[in-house]
Amino acid sequence: MNFIYKKALTPEQLMRNRYEAFVNKDGDYLNNTTTQTTFYDKTHYLNTEWLKLDVISAKDNTVEFKAYYREDGVIHLLHEKSNFIEVDGMWKYDNGELFNSKIGRNESCPCGSSKKFKKCCMKNQL
Numbered sequence: 001m002n003f004i005y006k007k008a009l010t011p012e013q014l015m016r017n018r019y020e021a022f023v024n025k026d027g028d029y030l031n032n033t034t035t036q037t038t039f040y041d042k043t044h045y046l047n048t049e050w051l052k053l054d055v056i057s058a059k060d061n062t063v064e065f066k067a068y069y070r071e072d073g074v075i076h077l078l079h080e081k082s083n084f085i086e087v088d089g090m091w092k093y094d095n096g097e098l099f100n101s102k103i104g105r106n107e108s109c110p111c112g113s114s115k116k117f118k119k120c121c122m123k124n125q126l
């Protein structure tokens, strides 16, 4: 299957495209847009359902974001500050710093129910 992405003129656009590629389980796009040699392995993500992306800030070659996903009924938060690098006129993901953040009890639930997290999927958390 071929997925279409916007041309990534900025690190933020590439970040958004790569999130979409995770949603699509599109390993080709993910592997082609990173400097890393550890390639995307879709078997790691068979049970992963991506729910939501929030870009917190985008400055120079850095994008900070929160991505929410569900695995086996439990919602997880990936909070990362990613660094991008331009290689031959193409932005690529280079590396990232992970934060150990938790989903706030009073945040709107990442599942999209528009209820507060504590009144919704937090009940299923471990």
Ligand SMILES: [Zn+2]
Residues within 6 Å of the ligand: 109, 110, 111, 112, 113, 117, 120, 121, 122
């Ligand atoms: Zn929920």
